Amino acid sequence: MRIKKFTADNIKEGKSLVIRELGEEAVILSSRTMLNPATGKEYVEIVAAIDDIKHTKANRIADTPKQESSSQEKTELLGEAIFLKEISEIKNTLAIINSNLKYKYSGSLSPVFSKLYKRLIINEFPENYALEIVGKVSNININVEYSPAINFAKEIIAEKIKILKPLNVITEKTVAMFIGNTGCGKTTSLVKIAVIVKLLTNKNILIVSADTYKIGGAEQLQTMAAIVGIPFKAAYSADELRDIVQKAKTDFDLILIDTIGRNHNSEENIRELSDFYEMAEPNLTYLVVNSTLSNATTRKLIEKYSKFGINGVILSKIDECETIGGIIPVILEADLPIAYITKGQKIPDDIEPADRNKIAELMLNIEE
Numbered sequence: 001m002r003i004k005k006f007t008a009d010n011i012k013e014g015k016s017l018v019i020r021e022l023g024e025e026a027v028i029l030s031s032r033t034m035l036n037p038a039t040g041k042e043y044v045e046i047v048a049a050i051d052d053i054k055h056t057k058a059n060r061i062a063d064t065p066k067q068e069s070s071s072q073e074k075t076e077l078l079g080e081a082i083f084l085k086e087i088s089e090i091k092n093t094l095a096i097i098n099s100n101l102k103y104k105y106s107g108s109l110s111p112v113f114s115k116l117y118k119r120l121i122i123n124e125f126p127e128n129y130a131l132e133i134v135g136k137v138s139n140i141n142i143n144v145e146y147s148p149a150i151n152f153a154k155e156i157i158a159e160k161i162k163i164l165k166p167l168n169v170i171t172e173k174t175v176a177m178f179i180g181n182t183g184c185g186k187t188t189s190l191v192k193i194a195v196i197v198k199l200l201t202n203k204n205i206l207i208v209s210a211d212t213y214k215i216g217g218a219e220q221l222q223t224m225a226a227i228v229g230i231p232f233k234a235a236y237s238a239d240e241l242r243d244i245v246q247k248a249k250t251d252f253d254l255i256l257i258d259t260i261g262r263n264h265n266s267e268e269n270i271r272e273l274s275d276f277y278e279m280a281e282p283n284l285t286y287l288v289v290n291s292t293l294s295n296a297t298t299r300k301l302i303e304k305y306s307k308f309g310i311n312g313v314i315l316s317k318i319d320e321c322e323t324i325g326g327i328i329p330v331i332l333e334a335d336l337p338i339a340y341i342t343k344g345q346k347i348p349d350d351i352e353p354a355d356r357n358k359i360a361e362l363m364l365n366i367e368e
C-alpha cells in the first residue's frame with residue numbers, strides 16, 4: 001500500500017491530483033480543510049492510498065499457475081505477512097489522522113509549530129488565539145527550535161496581559177470594594193492584601209464587612225481582622241455602609257470593603273449589591289474570579305458584574321487549577337487588568353501581585 005498526502009486549493013483539484021498520481025483505483029483516506037497561518041488562506045489536504053501490492057500479488061499468481069505446492073505455500077505465507085503489514089499501516093495512519101482531528105490545524109504546520117499549537121490547545125487556549133500566537137512566532141523565526149519557540153510564545157502572550165498595580169504602591173486615598181461569586185475567595189483575599197499593605201506601608205487601614213447575609217460572615221472577618229491587628233467595622237445595610245465609609249475617609253488611607261458572595265445569575269442579588277456599591281462609592285473595585293470556573297461561566301459573570309466598573313481582577317485559587325490558558329483570554333477579551341493572583345489558603349503568603357511573565361508561564365503549565 002502506498003499512502004500519499006496531497007494539498008490543493010479545493011477538493012475537486014485535489015481529487016484530480018490523486019487520480020493523476022495514483023490512478024483511478026486510489027482510495028481517499030481523509031480530506032480536510034486547513035488554514036495556512038502565514039497567509040490566512042484555506043486549503044485542502046487529502047490523504048490517499050493505492051493498494052499496489054494486491055495487484056502485484058494477483059498478477060503474480062495469474063502469471064504462474066503451475067507452481068510447485070511448496071513455493072505456492074511460500075507465496076501464501078508471504079501474502080499473509082504483507083496483508084498483516086498493510087493492516088498495521090492502515091491502523092497507524094488512522095491513529096495519526098485521529099490525533100490530528102483534535103488539533104484541527106496542526107497537520108498543516110511544521111513539527112515545531114505543530115507541537116507549539118498542541119501545547120496551546122492542551123492549555124485550553126481558544127483555537128484562533130493559538131493560531132495567532134503560532135503565526136507570530138513563525139514571523140519571528142520560521143526555523144525556530146521548540147524551546148525558543150515556547151519562549152517567544154510566552155513573550156507574545158505576556159505583551160497582551162494588562163496589569164493593575166498593587167495597593168501598596170497606590171498613594172492616593174482608596175476605598176476598595178471586593179465583589180464576586182459565593183466562595184470565590186473575597187474575604188480571604190481582602191485579609192491577605194490588608195496584611196501585605198500594612199507590612200509594606202504605614203497606611204491607616206480599615207476593614208469593613210458588608211457581608212450581612214452569610215451566617216457568621218461579618219464575624220469571620222472580624223476575627224481575621226483582630227488577629228492581624230487591623231480596625232474593623234460591620235455594616236448591616238447600604239445606608240450604614242455609606243455612613244461608615246464617609247466618616248472613615250478622614251481617618252483612614254485605605255478602606256477595604258468585603259461584600260456578600262452573589263450569584264451573578266440572580267437579578268435580585270445583583271440589585272442588592274448595587275445598593276451597597278452606590279452607597280460606598282468605591283474608587284477601586286476588584287472582581288474576584290475563581291480560576292477553576294469554565295470559560296463560559298467566567299464570560300457570563302464578567303458581563304453581569306461589568307456594571308460595577310471593575311478596575312481589576314483577582315484571579316483566585318490558581319493552586320486548584322490545571323491551567324489558566326483558557327480563562328486569561330476571557331479576561332483579556334473583556335479588557336480587564338489583572339491585579340493579583342491567589343494560590344492557597346495561607347494568609348498572607350498565598351497571594352501575589354499579578355506579573356505578566358508569570359501569568360504567561362502559568363498559561364502554558366501543561367506540557368503534554
Ligand SMILES: Nc1nc2c(ncn2[C@@H]2O[C@H](COP(=O)(O)OP(=O)(O)O)[C@@H](O)[C@H]2O)c(=O)[nH]1
Nearest residue numbers: 182183184185186187188261317342343344345
Ligand atoms: N485553595 C485555595 N483556597 C482558597 C483560596 N482563596 C480562598 N480559598 C478558600 O476558599 C474558601 C472560600 O473563601 P472566602 O474568602 O471565604 O470566599 P468568599 O465567600 O468569596 O468570601 C475558604 O475556605 C478559603 O480558605 C486560594 O487561593 N486557594
Ligand SMILES: [Mg+2]
Nearest residue numbers: 186187211261
Ligand atoms: Mg466572604
